[in-house]
Amino acid sequence: MNNFTIFASMNNTEDIECKISDVFGKGFAIEKNEDDYHIKSKALFNKYKLIIRVMSEDTNPAYFVNNIPGMMNYYNSIPFEDDNLKELVLTQISVLNTVIAIESEKEIKDEQMQLCLSLLSTIGGIGLLPNSTLLDREGVVIVYPDGQSGPSNFRPYACTRKVRVQEAISEEGHQRKNKTLAYLKEKGIPYTDSLPQLPPMKDCQFKIKEDIARRAVALLIVIQFACDVAQGENIGESRDFFINMLRKYEVEASLTDNERAFLNDQQPNVQEAINISWQYEAYWTLIWALGFVEKLDFPEGVCDCEYAIQVVSNYETFEQFYLQSAMRSQEEILDETDKIYRLHWACVDSRIQEQTAPAGMNESIVLERRRGLFWLIGHQNEDWDTISMNT
Incomplete structure (x- = not known):
């Protein structure tokens, strides 16, 4: 070399x-x-x-x-x-x-x-x-x-320098952080005061409703292909079917570069397929933000995958799906983002100490919910595939 x-x-x-x-x-x-x-x-x-x-x-x-x-x-x-x-x-x-x-x-x-x-x-x-x-x-x-x-x-x-530059101090952020800490105390979940505030709403770059809807549909379709790969289904037939689905709903442009490469790979990696299938939990946050899920339950059990599929499959076109969505408020989305951020810290801290995640949390669920929520608020303008997971 x-x-x-x-x-x-x-x-x-x-x-x-x-x-x-x-x-x-x-x-x-x-x-x-x-x-x-x-x-x-x-x-x-x-x-x-x-x-x-x-x-x-x-x-x-x-x-x-x-x-x-x-x-x-x-x-x-x-x-x-x-x-x-x-x-x-x-x-x-x-x-x-x-x-x-x-x-x-x-x-x-x-x-x-x-x-x-x-x-x-x-x-x-x-x-x-x-x-x-x-x-x-x-x-x-x-x-x-x-x-x-x-x-x-x-x-x-x-x-x-890299740690401090990420923290934005505001009264709004302070109140939101304290609200989350009160929630964690009530559930007996460990926390640290040193974890920074998230930016106030005015400094976030929230995704617009249509972009969220298109991302949700595209992601769901890729997840279905990943599930077929993980289960050893016929790759060629599955790929053709789901590419047609992307075209039917007109959401091909909402694929990430990694998803597009995975979908076109003639021999897709099984472990990568399993990793993508976990993104059901990230997708769940998107359809929650669009009003199709009533609330984000505590991250201890996987989402209802059958319902997650029906949310889109009930509609013949993207326009029908989009018209039935009802966007949640930015405040509600940011509150949930702050909560998952601090729950993630608790999971990581427990793992470092070689302990199980507190309160029965599943860290994989927490991780994917964080991906979806941080993308929704436009955190540091990061792409879906490169959402930073530092705590």
Whole structure:
């Protein structure tokens, strides 16, 4: 391989030059050109040259806007054998703000690789090999490209700058947070005061009714295809049927990129199909927001899948379905979003402590409800497939 990349979450990059010097100072000459470092070996023979490029959200904002969502999509599409590890990796990617790209004119050998790993250890963050294997800060494999877990005991890290920038303080947010905390106390569910407020209604980017309705119908149809894949049905026949359904309801444009790729895959992955089928719970929040579900019950039991299907199948066209919907208020949607946000924290905290989720919650249900609700409020303008799940 000829390149190695370090991704990190850092408050500033001012000390990176010192860290590069500490690692490469012996045996190499270092020349700096703006944010690039040219590393040349001092040996008489077997001369070696590396270029280290440093980019941050401050110096190269376009890189992060264009590449981090793609990185999220890529690792979200990998069939992780450990769903918890997938959540941790996606959480880490969501808070990255620094890239140290190392390029070599020759193939990187063991000796140079050890130096790259030393820099990774010094800087922190995660390392990316050309084949998309991820390493932790100690150089231990987090996950392989096929989704197989490595031996790393990985935990994501976010600098205070990335954590604090997400919090918006408002009286409305304060009242909503306290309302949720009172609900959690009543149910005996643990919580933390440090979990930030969600933005007030005026700062949210709520999806409009038609977009929600189209997303709901498209998602339901993809879920049905995923269920067929998971159950070993005839893939070709199933694909043709559900593509025709998408066209019948005129919602093909509301598929996500991941869903479209899954639907067109000649050999769709079974684990991915199972993951998509769990999105019944995210779909449930959409039809709740559209008025087809009376209330979101406590997330301990799966939704009524038969009813979930009938909500759409009762209508011959999208227009008929849309006309029967009755949009809930933004306040009600945001209240439920705040609640699921803090319930998710309780699930994650219990899992970290190797305890079962409190009050009989099913974390998979909580996770998917959060996906749907955060998408509804337009949280950080994230796409459906890349909703951040950090707590």
